[in-house]
Amino acid sequence: MHPVGKYPSRRHGMLHARMCAALALLWSGAASQPAFADDTLQYFDDSADAARASQPEWSSPLATTTALMEQRLRLDLNQQHSGNGADTTLLDGGKGLDLIVSPTNEIQIALPPYDMRTSTPTSKALAGYGDWAFLRLEQRLFSANKDDGDYVVTAWLGVQAPTGIKPLTSSAWALQPTLAFGKGWGAFDIQGTIGASLPTSNVHVLGQQIQSNTALQYHLGTLFWPELEVNWTYYPDGQRAGLNQVYLTPGVVIGRFDIGHGLKFTTGVGYQFAVAPDYRAKPLTPAYASALIVTTRMNF
Numbered sequence: 001m002h003p004v005g006k007y008p009s010r011r012h013g014m015l016h017a018r019m020c021a022a023l024a025l026l027w028s029g030a031a032s033q034p035a036f037a038d039d040t041l042q043y044f045d046d047s048a049d050a051a052r053a054s055q056p057e058w059s060s061p062l063a064t065t066t067a068l069m070e071q072r073l074r075l076d077l078n079q080q081h082s083g084n085g086a087d088t089t090l091l092d093g094g095k096g097l098d099l100i101v102s103p104t105n106e107i108q109i110a111l112p113p114y115d116m117r118t119s120t121p122t123s124k125a126l127a128g129y130g131d132w133a134f135l136r137l138e139q140r141l142f143s144a145n146k147d148d149g150d151y152v153v154t155a156w157l158g159v160q161a162p163t164g165i166k167p168l169t170s171s172a173w174a175l176q177p178t179l180a181f182g183k184g185w186g187a188f189d190i191q192g193t194i195g196a197s198l199p200t201s202n203v204h205v206l207g208q209q210i211q212s213n214t215a216l217q218y219h220l221g222t223l224f225w226p227e228l229e230v231n232w233t234y235y236p237d238g239q240r241a242g243l244n245q246v247y248l249t250p251g252v253v254i255g256r257f258d259i260g261h262g263l264k265f266t267t268g269v270g271y272q273f274a275v276a277p278d279y280r281a282k283p284l285t286p287a288y289a290s291a292l293i294v295t296t297r298m299n300f
Contacts, residue, residue, distance in 0.1 A: 050103040055143040056150050056182065058189045059225040059253045061215035062270040062293050065193055067154035067180035069106045069140055070098045072299040080288040083279040086123065088288065089116040094133045108136035108158075115168055128165035133176065135159045150184035160197075170206055172199040178211075187219040207238015217253075225253040231272070239283045246276040247286070249293070256299060264299040 051069045060066040078090040096110035112132040119125040138156040158176035162169050178195030197209040210233070217227040229249040235241055251270020259265050270293045274286035 044101065047102050048100045051100045051106075051140070054103070054145060055140070055152050056146060056184050056189065058182065058184060058191065058217065058219075059255065059266065059268075060297070061191055061217060061227055061229055062251045062253065062268055062295055063229050063231055063247075063249050063272065064191055064213035064215040065178070065180060066191055067140070067152045067182050067193070069100050069104075069138070069154075070299065071100045071106075072098050072297050074098065074295065074297040075111075076296070077294045078291050080291040082284065082288045083286070084122070084281060084284060085120045087118045090114070090130075091116075104140040106138040106140075108138070110134055110136070112163060126165070126167050128168060130164040130168040131160055131170055131174075132163045133158055133160040136176075146184065150189070152180075152182045154180045156180070170199060170202070172201040172203075172206060174199045189217050189219075191215045191217065203238065205239055207235045207240055210234045210236065223254050223257070225268075227251055227253065227270075229270075229272075240285055243277055243285055245274070245286050247272050247274050249273075251293065253295070255297070262300055266295075266297040266299065268295045269293065 048071055055068055058066070058068065060068065060070065074095040075091075076093050076095050078088075078093055080088040080090060082088065091114040092111045093113050094110050096108060098106060098108045100106050110133055112134070113130045114128070115130050116127045117125060136156050136158040138154060140152065140154045143152040143154075144150060156178050158178070160174040160176065162171050162173060164170075175198045176195060177198070178193050180191075180193040182189060182191040184190075192212070192214040194210075194212045197211060199206045199208070212232045213229065215227050215229045217225050219225055227250070229247075229251070231247040231249065233245040235243050235245075249270045249272040251268060253266060253268035255266025255268075256264035257266070271290070272293055273290040274288070277285060279286070279289070
């Protein structure tokens with residue numbers, strides 16, 4: 001059973017289950033087999049229920065990717081200001097559709113990020129798609145709901161394709177293995193990740209990255225989740241070899257609002273700013289000086 005008011009136990013999964021069933025039918029060529037469709041729909045519905053019932057009930061942070069299994073459509077907007085004077089509006093930023101496909105597995109099918117950047121004295125304005133982190137495969141390893149320990153540990157692998165326009169692409173595929181975790185104590189929780197971004201080519205320029213994100217979050221009332229996040233990147237090699245990039249992000253997530261038909265809406269806003277290193281023009285470090293982050297999520 002789910003906690004009362006958290007999710008309707010069946011209705012909320014119908015949209016997701018029907019989407020997964022349709023995909024399964026297309027892949028199998030079994031569109032004319034209604035019994036198969038019914039069984040598939042029931043399987044995905046049950047999987048989503050089981051996944052949610054066996055994990056904490058926290059909200060996903062603004063910047064730190066949660067270890068929780070989620071079923072939602074997420075679209076974010078970042079308004080970034082760089083040390084060289086450029087302002088960039090980033091639509092989506094690698095978010096998209098998250099689907100629970102088994103009691104311990106999730107897939108993310110992301111939308112390609114779209115950048116709109118103003119001109120600077122040394123560069124022209126541009127608009128176009130960046131490199132596309134199109135797929136993430138997630139395996140939840142351990143978890144317990146708030147009555148049994150309130151914790152979660154998850155591993156995933158993301159894949160990024162070099163599909164961006166020339167000024168925005170790394171020209172290299174990249175793998176993003178990550179271990180995510182979280183622990184709650186009543187209304188307070190800590191969520192974090194540690195992982196890497198590993199380009200498959202041009203490593204001497206791009207460099208590998210070790211990344212860590214930590215979110216400190218408090219549940220205030222029924223809808224408010226004020227938080228503080230620390231986002232850290234270390235470059236062991238490449239053109240930024242030896243540098244550490246650190247951002248702080250105070251913010252608040254608000255939701256989930258029940259809008260009917262099993263849909264839950266969440267929004268949030270935060271302000272991210274770099275605290276290290278000191279500004280360097282070439283290569284541009286930090287990647288940007290500050291950013292306004294706005295998130296929207298529709299869980300189903």
